[in-house]
Amino acid sequence: MTQARPLSPAVARPAHVTDAVTYDFDMFADEAYVKNPHDRILDLHKNAPPVFWTPRNGGHWMLLSHKANFDASRDVETFSSEVIPQAQVQAMLAQRPPGSPHFPQPWPINIDPPLHTMHRAPLQKAFSPKAIMALKDSIRELAGELIDAMKPAGTAEFVSAVAEPLPVQVFLKMFGLPVERQQEYRQVVKEHMESISVSDPRAVMMRMLKITAIMRDTLLDRKENPKDDIISMLWQTEIDGKPMGMDEMENFCVVLFAAGLDTVVNGISLGARHLADHPELQRELRADPTLISAATEEMLRRYTFTVPPRRVNKDTEFHGVTMKAGDKVMLFLPGADLDSREYANPEQYQLKRETVHIAFGAGPHRCLGSHLARVELNVVYEEMLARLPEFRLASDKEVRYHGGHVVGPDELWLSWN
Numbered sequence: 001m002t003q004a005r006p007l008s009p010a011v012a013r014p015a016h017v018t019d020a021v022t023y024d025f026d027m028f029a030d031e032a033y034v035k036n037p038h039d040r041i042l043d044l045h046k047n048a049p050p051v052f053w054t055p056r057n058g059g060h061w062m063l064l065s066h067k068a069n070f071d072a073s074r075d076v077e078t079f080s081s082e083v084i085p086q087a088q089v090q091a092m093l094a095q096r097p098p099g100s101p102h103f104p105q106p107w108p109i110n111i112d113p114p115l116h117t118m119h120r121a122p123l124q125k126a127f128s129p130k131a132i133m134a135l136k137d138s139i140r141e142l143a144g145e146l147i148d149a150m151k152p153a154g155t156a157e158f159v160s161a162v163a164e165p166l167p168v169q170v171f172l173k174m175f176g177l178p179v180e181r182q183q184e185y186r187q188v189v190k191e192h193m194e195s196i197s198v199s200d201p202r203a204v205m206m207r208m209l210k211i212t213a214i215m216r217d218t219l220l221d222r223k224e225n226p227k228d229d230i231i232s233m234l235w236q237t238e239i240d241g242k243p244m245g246m247d248e249m250e251n252f253c254v255v256l257f258a259a260g261l262d263t264v265v266n267g268i269s270l271g272a273r274h275l276a277d278h279p280e281l282q283r284e285l286r287a288d289p290t291l292i293s294a295a296t297e298e299m300l301r302r303y304t305f306t307v308p309p310r311r312v313n314k315d316t317e318f319h320g321v322t323m324k325a326g327d328k329v330m331l332f333l334p335g336a337d338l339d340s341r342e343y344a345n346p347e348q349y350q351l352k353r354e355t356v357h358i359a360f361g362a363g364p365h366r367c368l369g370s371h372l373a374r375v376e377l378n379v380v381y382e383e384m385l386a387r388l389p390e391f392r393l394a395s396d397k398e399v400r401y402h403g404g405h406v407v408g409p410d411e412l413w414l415s416w417n
């Protein structure tokens with residue numbers, strides 16, 4: 001079980017930030033947030049401004065309203081994905097002694113157009129709906145095996161039994177990394193996600209170095225011995241007419257590795273927690289499984305869980321607040337999807353709500369893995385409802401969550417008769 005993280009020290013408020021738009025909230029360690037993240041977000045909507053500045057984690061803006069998140073996601077000139085500007089990164093790299101290892105950078109997620117457009121293109125095919133549909137049967141088979149394995153005990157810690165191994169194994173196979181090393185990969189990703197902080201970019205860089213180090217052998221092997229996997233496919237692509245080099249491979253792999261091994265784990269767990277708490281929903285979905293894909297979409301809205309960072313590129317007036325170049329911003333997408341200005345009664349889970357959510361982001365960086373994530377989420381709920389009797393939260397175990405850039409349960413105990 002993860003230890004409770006202490007609150008980060010509060011920094012002084014910059015002169016351009018007014019008291020009226022300041023609200024003290026630590027997105028990693030706020031006590032109420034790590035106890036129940038989405039309940040705390042509903043509380044933020046009542047008590048915090050729609051765009052607010054918090055002194056925690058080095059001081060940054062939080063975009064709480066749906067409109068602010070949508071507008072900032074699409075305005076890449078004002079809200080840069082280069083949390084550290086590329087020019088600064090290149091200057092830092094240039095100072096390293098000759099022969100130093102390449103420092104990986106998470107591309108395309110941390111670069112702006114036009115560089116972003118060029119680097120996103122090679123990934124589109126690997127994650128297209130057609131490529132993902134071809135994996136659906138094997139995803140179902142694995143989900144069935146994992147659920148059947150935990151069933152006889154009548155109770156299980158669901159994150160480690162199903163929510164983690166399912167997307168992790170699917171991704172490793174698809175990507176071309178050895179599934180036998182899943183524990184080791186997952187541990188490195190967990191440490192990386194916990195360490196990400198806009199206030200300490202060097203620590204993040206060191207973690208990324210660790211990620212590329214554990215993939216290096218496989219990357220080099222696939223260059224010489226291509227197989228039917230994403231690593232081999234990437235080696236065969238060109239960027240801007242130039243053949244792929246090891247540095248670019250590492251940049252792609254570090255972002256795919258983190259996205260592939262962490263996001264869906266949290267999505268599956270948040271949805272399973274809701275189902276366990278709502279037997280009437282389980283009954284409705286068992287009676288009509290065609291409703292499950294709508295149920296998944298509403299889970300994604302009600303329990304949105306990723307918080308992408310941005311850097312303000314130029315002084316701006318945005319949704320009534322003054323932001324200065326260099327300010328850090330969090331697209332607080334979990335807040336956006338619980339905004340009553342966008343969704344009537346956002347706290348209610350409504351299966352037949354016909355609304356579009358922002359769980360996969362908006363604008364040019366919108367999630368590349370959304371088709372894969374949707375298939376995994378749908379299949380796991382279908383197989384749980386088909387294979388398990390009515391399940392519930394284990395009465396003697398508390399659900400524990402982590403905050404940060406990807407929010408979700410660390411442990412989720414379920415029981416059934």
Ligand code: HEM
Binds near residue numbers: 368369
């Ligand atoms: C339910 C699960 C997932 C959620 C909620 C999610 C959410 C997101 C969000 C919000 C973004 C936009 C980030 C930004 O604007 O800075 C994003 C980008 C991205 N996601 Fe996902 N993601 C999920 C699963 C995946 C999976 C399984 C993969 C691949 C294995 C993936 C790969 C990516 C990549 C490569 C990007 C960067 C796209 C770009 O910068 O152009 N995601 N994701």
